[in-house]
Amino acid sequence: MTATEERPATEIGASRRRKEDARLITGRTRWTDNIVLPGLQHLAMVRSPFAHARITAIDTEAAKAASGVVAVITGADIADEQGALPNAWAVIPDQKAPVHPSMAVDHVAFAGEIVAMVIARTAAEANDAADLVDVDYEELEPALELKAAARDEVIAHPDLGTNVSAVWSYDSAESGTGGDVEAAIGAARDGGIVIEKEFRQQRLIPAFMEPRSIVVDPTTEQMTVWSSTQVPHFVKIFIALVLGIPESKIRVIAPDVGGGFGGKLQFTPEEVLTVIAARRTGKPCKYTETRSESLMVAHHGRDQWQQVTLAANADGTVTGLKVELIADMGAYLGLVTSAIPLLGAFMYNGIYKFPAYHLGITNVFTNKTWTDAYRGAGRPEATYAIERLMDELAARVGVDALEIRERNWIKHEEFPFSTVSGLRYDSGNYEAATAKARQLFGYDDLRAEQRKRRESGDPVQLGIGISTFTEMCGLAPSRWLGSMGYVGGGWEHAAVRMLPTGKVEVVTGTSPHGQGHETAWSQLVADRLGVAFEDVEVLHGDTQVAVRGLDTYGSRSLAVGGMAVLAAADKVIEKAKPIAAQLLEANADDLDFSGGRYGVRGTDAGMTMAELAFAVFQGHKLDGSAEACLDADATLDPDDFSFPHGTHLCAVEVDTETGATKIRSYVCVDDVGVVVNPMIVEGQVHGGLAQGIAQALFEEAVHDEGGTLVTGSFDQYLVPGAPDLPAFETARTETPATTNQLGVKGVGEAGTIASTPAVVNAIVDALRPLGVTDVQMPCTPYRVWKAIQQGAQEGAQQKEARS
Amino acid sequence: MIPAAFEYFSPTSVDEALGLLREHDDAKVLAGGQSLMPALRLRLAAPEVIVDIQKIDELHGVRDDGDALVIGAMTPHSTVQSDPLVSEHARLISLATATVGDPQVRHRGTFGGSLAHADPAADLPAVAVALDASFVIAGADGRRTVPATEFFQGMFSTAVGEDELLVEVRVPKYTGWGAHYEKFNRVAQAWSIVSVAAAVRLDGDSIAEARVGLGNMGPAPVRATAVEAALVGQPATAEAVREAAARAADGTSPGSDLNGDADYRRHLATVLTRRAVLAAAGTA
Numbered sequence A: 001m002t003a004t005e006e007r008p009a010t011e012i013g014a015s016r017r018r019k020e021d022a023r024l025i026t027g028r029t030r031w032t033d034n035i036v037l038p039g040l041q042h043l044a045m046v047r048s049p050f051a052h053a054r055i056t057a058i059d060t061e062a063a064k065a066a067s068g069v070v071a072v073i074t075g076a077d078i079a080d081e082q083g084a085l086p087n088a089w090a091v092i093p094d095q096k097a098p099v100h101p102s103m104a105v106d107h108v109a110f111a112g113e114i115v116a117m118v119i120a121r122t123a124a125e126a127n128d129a130a131d132l133v134d135v136d137y138e139e140l141e142p143a144l145e146l147k148a149a150a151r152d153e154v155i156a157h158p159d160l161g162t163n164v165s166a167v168w169s170y171d172s173a174e175s176g177t178g179g180d181v182e183a184a185i186g187a188a189r190d191g192g193i194v195i196e197k198e199f200r201q202q203r204l205i206p207a208f209m210e211p212r213s214i215v216v217d218p219t220t221e222q223m224t225v226w227s228s229t230q231v232p233h234f235v236k237i238f239i240a241l242v243l244g245i246p247e248s249k250i251r252v253i254a255p256d257v258g259g260g261f262g263g264k265l266q267f268t269p270e271e272v273l274t275v276i277a278a279r280r281t282g283k284p285c286k287y288t289e290t291r292s293e294s295l296m297v298a299h300h301g302r303d304q305w306q307q308v309t310l311a312a313n314a315d316g317t318v319t320g321l322k323v324e325l326i327a328d329m330g331a332y333l334g335l336v337t338s339a340i341p342l343l344g345a346f347m348y349n350g351i352y353k354f355p356a357y358h359l360g361i362t363n364v365f366t367n368k369t370w371t372d373a374y375r376g377a378g379r380p381e382a383t384y385a386i387e388r389l390m391d392e393l394a395a396r397v398g399v400d401a402l403e404i405r406e407r408n409w410i411k412h413e414e415f416p417f418s419t420v421s422g423l424r425y426d427s428g429n430y431e432a433a434t435a436k437a438r439q440l441f442g443y444d445d446l447r448a449e450q451r452k453r454r455e456s457g458d459p460v461q462l463g464i465g466i467s468t469f470t471e472m473c474g475l476a477p478s479r480w481l482g483s484m485g486y487v488g489g490g491w492e493h494a495a496v497r498m499l500p501t502g503k504v505e506v507v508t509g510t511s512p513h514g515q516g517h518e519t520a521w522s523q524l525v526a527d528r529l530g531v532a533f534e535d536v537e538v539l540h541g542d543t544q545v546a547v548r549g550l551d552t553y554g555s556r557s558l559a560v561g562g563m564a565v566l567a568a569a570d571k572v573i574e575k576a577k578p579i580a581a582q583l584l585e586a587n588a589d590d591l592d593f594s595g596g597r598y599g600v601r602g603t604d605a606g607m608t609m610a611e612l613a614f615a616v617f618q619g620h621k622l623d624g625s626a627e628a629c630l631d632a633d634a635t636l637d638p639d640d641f642s643f644p645h646g647t648h649l650c651a652v653e654v655d656t657e658t659g660a661t662k663i664r665s666y667v668c669v670d671d672v673g674v675v676v677n678p679m680i681v682e683g684q685v686h687g688g689l690a691q692g693i694a695q696a697l698f699e700e701a702v703h704d705e706g707g708t709l710v711t712g713s714f715d716q717y718l719v720p721g722a723p724d725l726p727a728f729e730t731a732r733t734e735t736p737a738t739t740n741q742l743g744v745k746g747v748g749e750a751g752t753i754a755s756t757p758a759v760v761n762a763i764v765d766a767l768r769p770l771g772v773t774d775v776q777m778p779c780t781p782y783r784v785w786k787a788i789q790q791g792a793q794e795g796a797q798q799k800e801a802r803s
Numbered sequence B: 001m002i003p004a005a006f007e008y009f010s011p012t013s014v015d016e017a018l019g020l021l022r023e024h025d026d027a028k029v030l031a032g033g034q035s036l037m038p039a040l041r042l043r044l045a046a047p048e049v050i051v052d053i054q055k056i057d058e059l060h061g062v063r064d065d066g067d068a069l070v071i072g073a074m075t076p077h078s079t080v081q082s083d084p085l086v087s088e089h090a091r092l093i094s095l096a097t098a099t100v101g102d103p104q105v106r107h108r109g110t111f112g113g114s115l116a117h118a119d120p121a122a123d124l125p126a127v128a129v130a131l132d133a134s135f136v137i138a139g140a141d142g143r144r145t146v147p148a149t150e151f152f153q154g155m156f157s158t159a160v161g162e163d164e165l166l167v168e169v170r171v172p173k174y175t176g177w178g179a180h181y182e183k184f185n186r187v188a189q190a191w192s193i194v195s196v197a198a199a200v201r202l203d204g205d206s207i208a209e210a211r212v213g214l215g216n217m218g219p220a221p222v223r224a225t226a227v228e229a230a231l232v233g234q235p236a237t238a239e240a241v242r243e244a245a246a247r248a249a250d251g252t253s254p255g256s257d258l259n260g261d262a263d264y265r266r267h268l269a270t271v272l273t274r275r276a277v278l279a280a281a282g283t284a
Ligand SMILES: Cc1cc2nc3c(=O)[nH]c(=O)nc-3n(C[C@H](O)[C@H](O)[C@H](O)COP(=O)(O)OP(=O)(O)OC[C@H]3O[C@@H](n4cnc5c(N)ncnc54)[C@H](O)[C@@H]3O)c2cc1C
Pocket: B028, B029, B030, B031, B032, B033, B034, B035, B036, B037, B053, B073, B074, B099, B100, B101, B102, B105, B108, B109, B110, B111, B112, B113, B114, B115, B116, B117, B119, B121, B122, B123, B124, B160, B164, B165, B166, B167, B190, B191, B192
């Protein structure tokens, strides 16, 4: 910070520049792959080119003889040592899952699965030798197409006998949270409206910027594991459980981590194998994946088919929603693979007052890369389905799509509101966010332009897309997680330490990988303890430092981890009180704490936190009546989620001659509750929008008929860049959450969850007069063009049928 | 990934380079490396010898040679893009080059490398056929000149033999012509699904001459001769150009991939040709 930067009245609410950015942006920091240790050895993985095969023989002789090679290890070599990778979420008690070895022993279930590894003195030598490992495969038919896999047409894991991992359902009539959906649909068929649709959530790749990397040093008393992970605390526990190493002998460090988006919320085969390599050779080992490996094997996201039925009265009041979805697990269950659909299960009713709801989930294995959490995890899928449906409903009723939402949404005076899926929304104001968005967007003018373009038959049509979303976030309540079958908890931990020189160390159990926790947590503590922003240092990601924690995902860090930091700071203030009283020779009841200072009421006497910290450090004047330590720990487990919401409006221009879509303007008004740092919130929204728009327009992981990933490079897997996105107009309304002391909600996933349906709704809105009622994502020019052709064809047929 | 090991040479003359290529059976020429380096790193290519031609001065730069421009094979895209001679006499090249990749790619990648690589979806091959460029190739028996129609032989395949080097490209001057390059892709950083390179010379309000090249409409770039013929003598109006452009896909054999099937590409070719020609006429 420069000396000229003004100090804000309160840190909370100030757009502080992120203190971590200088080192992150310049790369002058410790990324895992930068770590070099004496005697470091390098690993290269040999991966199956086939999606489904039996390994009949592996010849490692040539590789072992190659220059620089220390060892070549196959699955058979470590069959007794490698254990099985964990799934941490049984969505039903008898969930089926194949054993997941880190290295395949005799059966490979997806293209990219590891079948051998080379340990060599240099990375180049490891790569060269990996090419020399000769594996014989007997190819098996792969189960690739999700619907066929759900019917068990081809079995992904012959030992399992079926591809169906679990079937789960929620029914509002059975649960007592609403009526009977079938009855609602039946009634609507008679004079009301029934809309039936099938939506595809294509497979996506998290595509974080820093490929994953692991370094293991077995030469320290606690084996040190550096990993580019979102979840160092998980990794520590799972190394212990999977490999039988005492937890107390493991130290895991997530140094600076270059993005994750859920893609690094995993315990990986590569982590296990690097530990095994280091343990076997007694020397430090490093594995860094290539970009191609990262796209191919780091877990993928989404990949569902959703069959949806919406019932409504003729006036557009929704009477029931039924969803049947099948979700692709890929070849194995990762940490929370099986629960991704479940995390969306309570969100299909969105911001609306639906009287009846039914959801059925079928989790299915295929011979593709495993899937797991990806930004939004379950909630984007749910939001997409309901927001697409609300637009279809508006078209059927013949009213404006904003109007149809207003007829159905929860009004601000109705909070807290118990939803048809059994959640309790504590707060929100959909009217306010929508009114603001509508005005910023120039909604009425754009509708007028749209009419004009329609009338003139302009080859470039204008479409307006709406998404009024909410999400449950702040993944926490341990009791809720337990009741849903998750093995872990959802609490978070923090420690605040007063240093003798008046500086403060904050230890957080969350594990930032780009979000800016160091800045935001400093702001929280600076305000609470009355110390300078610069005097707060935030430590994280090292299990020797952040001893307890549950890491970063699910928009939980501020709402859970940040609140734990505040709780710890409050304890520090409490602990300082008797000490201040003793040193000031005052009664504790006569002390007030404000502006970082304990003062004796009605006098000028007082001590700052810095003075107290130094006095405690010296201990000279303490009489022993209070513990001579100001430091405090706090663990926090909230009672409930928080529910951010917002209104997103998107205008697109669709070139009907080529099918190309251009986003003309994008306005979003998000309500993420109280905001600690508006600039960070803005950044999260921008990145989230980019990722959600990417699902709507650009990204899709495609496998060929053999199960090989076709979109295995950034040449084919199209991540949009700045030139492909519009200038976003973002604004906020601020309805505080009631489930935490500051009133914050989450923002990490909001943009991603909301934007996808806004864009697709806009495209369909542009093309509806041309007979288009849906376009499958990503809405490539080719798909849009085909939809227009098909719409024209169907229109012509209908005309013919009528005449 | 890390490329497989190779031996590296950095000759300073064309003859030295040709000698190295003859001497080594499994040798590959390295120009700007923007296509070859990824292939090496992915180990899709693993030549034993790399002959880096960066230090051959003769291959760099643009010069005026009377009725033609001569562009050295090793001239980087960024130089071509901003070269005043190119912009005056072959503006279509400046326009197309500006759409290649990003600034980093354009600083490293070369004019000759792109043409020698002959990716069906690349930008410059369509321009080269449209402009009737000719290619000077050096080999054991000296130098020969090959017209664009014979230079591109198929996907990643050109008239440059194994022991040969593309030295320079000669482009006739199109001074005063209007030009437009229409690149249709999904994100700014992507290869074209279809591209159209158009140049027209107007005589009053009507089209006196036209050149149209199509990218990614088959394994090799295509010169849309039917469109060119149909345009000559026509007014540069939307209707006339639309009619001529309707023939853009004649005789093409585009492929199918995630971005579109052959029918879609044929359709795109007609739409983009119309737009490119009209835009080119507008700048003439
Ligand atoms: C991120 C990225 C984006 C890109 N986007 C585009 C794009 O939008 N449009 C586009 O057209 N291209 C694009 N390219 C490719 C770029 O234009 C390359 O510059 C070009 O394809 C190859 O040129 P080069 O000089 O890098 O050649 P190199 O990669 O060095 O060589 C390519 C091939 O040509 C051979 N070769 C090169 N020069 C000669 C010569 N003088 N004689 C004989 N053989 C030779 C080499 O042996 C090799 O086989 C992109 C590349 C990247 C990395």
